[in-house]
Amino acid sequence: MFTPRRPFIHLAIGMALLAAALPLKLEQARAQTGIVVENIKTEVAFGRSIIFSAKISAPLTIKQISLLFRGVNETVTRVETLQPDADGNTRFEYDASQNVFPPFSKIVFWYQATLEDGNTYTSPPTEFNYDDNRxxxxxxxxxxxxxxxxxxxxxxxxxxxxxxxxxxxxxxxxxxxxxxxxxxxxxxxxxxxxxxxxxxxxxxxxxxxxxxxxxxxxxxxxxxxxxxxxxxxxxxxxxxxxxxxxxxGQSYFQQPAWLLEGVASNLELYKNLGYDQALRDAAAKDGLIPMRDLCAAFPADSGSAYLAYAQAESFIQYIRGAYGNGKIATLTAAYAEGLTCEIGVTKALGIPLNQLDQNWRETELHQNVFGAALKTLAPYLALMALVLMVPLWGLIDFLIHKIRYGRK
Ligand SMILES: [Zn+2]
Incomplete structure (x- = not known):
């Protein structure tokens, strides 16, 4: 990995030294001005290649030339060592077949050359659009x-x-x-x-x-x-x-997936009728995804992803209806403070995420959360009923028996 150097720094330092050390011989002064980069060209064949070409010259012998480039929103810079021809022409073909740059993004590049005096000079940066020109x-x-x-x-x-x-x-x-x-x-x-x-x-x-x-x-x-x-x-x-x-701003990336996708889905001008059916089917077989599982990301497989979008859309609609449109901004502000997925809801709406999830299911999907919970608790409730019916000693007997023989 390589952290990009700020362009111009070398040139600026060069000029400062020049001012301090006057008078200098003309050749030395010209050397301080660094490299000249001309005929800068980029040719994009989207999804296949990017060709960078330029002519680079310097008053002193060039020991090494590098091309540096990255997407304007990236932090990692690619560095390629170039072999110029006798006239200083360079050409580098980048294999873009892996589509690592998003379409229509901006790419920035610049050249660096180390001269025989040991100094490294950096050209001003150039930007171009990586357009899908297919x-x-x-x-x-x-x-x-x-x-x-x-x-x-x-x-x-x-x-x-x-x-x-x-x-x-x-x-x-x-x-x-x-x-x-x-x-x-x-x-x-x-x-x-x-x-x-x-x-x-x-x-x-x-x-x-x-x-x-x-x-x-x-x-x-x-x-x-x-x-x-x-x-x-x-x-x-x-x-x-x-x-x-x-x-x-950057706090966009701190927001839960259900919030971002829920808001975006809410703003679709046509209601997706398939969402209602997906929600009803999932609710009927107790297959809704807990909202806390939709905090970090949505599922990758298409069936679960579809349900996740349906839930997020309905969940945000429920919040807007129950708490008001203004609470959406209150929620995003809470997450912008860096609060966790659970705590952000508690701070913004005064209710834990799990409880909000249950309220949404009951209100929007008429899912009997208590009924579903009863089903889960059924074996324990049966035991409780037994406990209430059996006389005290019978109960103790039962427990002893259970402890002796019944434990798995
Ligand atoms: Zn989306």
């Missing part, structure tokens, strides 16, 4: 929202823009945020195209994805009869993730 994207922009798509007509782009705008308005009912930074939405025409763009391929059931820190939402929506419903479902959900991040 498709011919079209763009429509209004206010700070841009929609990019490659399948479908003009009306498709306009409809997506409208759905995104409706999503932003809906979000404002929960969190008034200044809408002063750009949002970019990229709509793939099918789930395979979307998944092939995501690091590690993404979950196989996902039809939307957000990079909150970059202000980028990705979706898979096919042009056709169901496009409007899909746009008004997926886009507000993914935009909610971005806007939540903008409202919460």
């Amino acid at each position: 498709f011919a994207w079209r763009t429509i922009t209004r206010a700070n929202v841009s929609v990019h798509w490659y399948a479908g007509d003009d009306a498709f782009g306009s409809a997506a823009l409208d759905a995104a705008g409706a999503g932003v308005l809906a979000f404002n009912t929960l969190y008034p945020v200044a809408f002063d930074q750009p949002l970019n939405i990229y709509i793939y025409s099918n789930a395979d195209d979307l998944r092939s763009a995501l690091p590690l391929g993404g979950a196989d059931w996902a039809n939307g994805h957000a990079h909150p820190e970059s202000g980028i939402a990705l979706a898979a929506i096919a042009p056709g009869d169901s496009q409007k419903i899909e746009m008004e479902t997926i886009l507000p959900h993914e935009l909610a993730h971005i806007l939540l991040y903008r409202a919460l």
Whole structure:
């Protein structure tokens, strides 16, 4: 691992030394100005390669040249040693087939050269967009929202823009945020195209994805009869993730999964009718996931993940109804303080997470939690009934017998 050096530091130190040591011979002075990097170029073949090329020269012999690069939101910098040709031209081809950089993210790179005087000089950084250029994207922009798509007509782009705008308005009912930074939405025409763009391929059931820190939402929506419903479902959900991040900053990453996904799912403009059925089925067979198990992350397999989204959506809806919309911000503020998943609920709503979970089940799903508990306690209750019926000595007899022979 390598921590990036701040660019310019070497140059700045060089210039300070120069000022202190005047007069210097011209050649020495030029050496202090470090390296010259020209003809800087990057060529992206998305999902395949990134080619970095540049011509690097210096007044002194160059001992070693390195290329350093990373995603702008990453902390790890990749370092590659380069072999320049006789004219100082360098070329490095990075294998991007593992999709380690998210699509449409920004990558920053710079060069470092060690000269024969032993000093290392760093070039100013250059940024470029790692765009998914496998498709011919079209763009429509209004206010700070841009929609990019490659399948479908003009009306498709306009409809997506409208759905995104409706999503932003809906979000404002929960969190008034200044809408002063750009949002970019990229709509793939099918789930395979979307998944092939995501690091590690993404979950196989996902039809939307957000990079909150970059202000980028990705979706898979096919042009056709169901496009409007899909746009008004997926886009507000993914935009909610971005806007939540903008409202919460880094504390976004401290929030429980059920809270983030619950809020995002609540802002979908169409209610997912399949969620109700999934909740009813799970409640009937006592198969709901305890909310405390949805704090860190959602299950990876599609069936459990679907139920987790259904629960989170219903859970947040219950909190909004029972405690008011304002309590959602109170909850996120509690988690921003670093409170645990359990304690955050207690602090914000005055009730432990488990109790809130039970109240939600009883109110929204009419699940008889007491009845379910009775079922679990049945063997003990039978024992209790026996205890009450058997006379005292009989009971003692029973216990002795149980202790002697009955223990497993
Ligand atoms: Zn989500």
